[in-house]
Amino acid sequence: MNVKEVLQFADELVFAQTGKHLDDIQETVIKGVWQGETYDKIAEQCNRSESHVRDIGYKLWQVFSEQLDEDINKRNFRSTFKRLHIQSSQNQKICHVNGSNHNFHFSPQILYNTNQDNQENITKSQSKSPYHDLTLAPKITHFYDRTLELQTLSHWLTTQNPRLISVLGLSGIGKTTLVKQFVDLNLPQFDVIIWKSIKLSNSLDTIITEIFTLINHEPVQTDNKLTQLFNLLRQQKCLIILDDVQELFTSGQFAGQYKTEYKDYKTFFTKMTEIEHQSSLILIGQEQCQEMLCLDEELYPVKCLELEGVDNTEILKNLKLKDEESWPTLINLYEGNPVYLKDIASLIRNIFMGKVSEFLKEDCLLLTEDIKFRLNELFDRLSLIEQQIVVELSKFNQPVSREDLRQALSLSSTDLINGLQSLSKRYLLKTIEGEKISFNLSPVFTEYVRTCCQD
Structure with a gap:
């Protein structure tokens, strides 16, 4: 089996699953792995x-694993x-190599094992066609430096089956x-x-x-909609993602x-954790609610x-910077926030001809209008007590203790502690453990508050 046959076979499998043919990078990866190259070597190519x-x-x-009903990895x-290629040549009715071009033909609807029991399982699996509605999900063009987090999320959802996952941050x-x-x-x-x-x-x-209308092509019954949803979550393995949960x-x-x-x-959210089912709900947001917190993973x-x-x-390699x-200094200055960095990179390209070293000579943490707009939305969500804190x-360039904050603000212990906890739930506050427990804000948010919020 040569590389051309491998690519044709792989292309048919991918097209059967996604409706799209292999792109150039996918072909490069398949060729490289077939020739025994490492991912690092393929990445260079x-x-x-x-x-x-x-x-x-x-x-x-x-x-490939889904289409061939086998566990396939690198x-x-x-x-x-190779084994499937040999089996296909032995059973011309299933899949065959013909002609002088040695094209490898594959029908995704028919797998290689012709055992009757296996065919019945295939029929059953095909009768329950998957439904994926990702029309509101973003298209990912670049994915940077989140390998560990991706592995954690994958481990949870593929082996532990948690019913509620929150993904939180600024x-x-x-x-x-x-x-x-x-x-x-x-x-x-x-x-x-x-x-x-x-x-x-x-x-x-x-x-x-919307969920029932899209899946069943008919309206859901008007009574007990939540009960009907949990019936679906029990009958099928569902993944529901709710983005921008802070809007609630x-x-x-x-x-x-x-x-x-x-x-x-x-x-x-509470019922998701209490009722038995086989599905998961992911909440994406900028602030925690009580239901997102796991107090006892055993229960x-x-x-x-x-x-x-x-x-x-x-993260900066595709932003045309010099x-x-x-670059590490720039990343540290803007706290590794991808959106902040992309925005400031645009400014550096336009005003500093892409020269990061020239921008850093300004020796200040510059906030663009887009960054200010994002932080202004965040500041407006704060309670009056949080804004005071x-x-x-x-006003300080170093962490401040709880006692000093209380004296400066004349807040009760209850109001101050609740305010600090709420800021932590919004990922705006950093707690420093030392001789005294003290607190400070992130550098970007500190600069925003100093320049835009003193009134």
């Missing part, structure tokens, strides 16, 4: 990062394809990108995948109606306080993944 090439390979093995890819930190990358790599693992954004579909009743919570109050009209979500199937900034210059030796903290 296609001018991509090793993690990106590894993700492409993982996704290909998932497709180690056994070559031997498995705006722009990469929460949605991480979850979408997992979904792209694991489509065959779920019978149903639904992606919704609270900003676009904020009513739980509307979301449930009230601005001007402590973090995680539901708006009156969205109290049904609180019931839904409650809840997981929480909190994202911090990236610490890898790979002075690569200065962050304004006071922004």
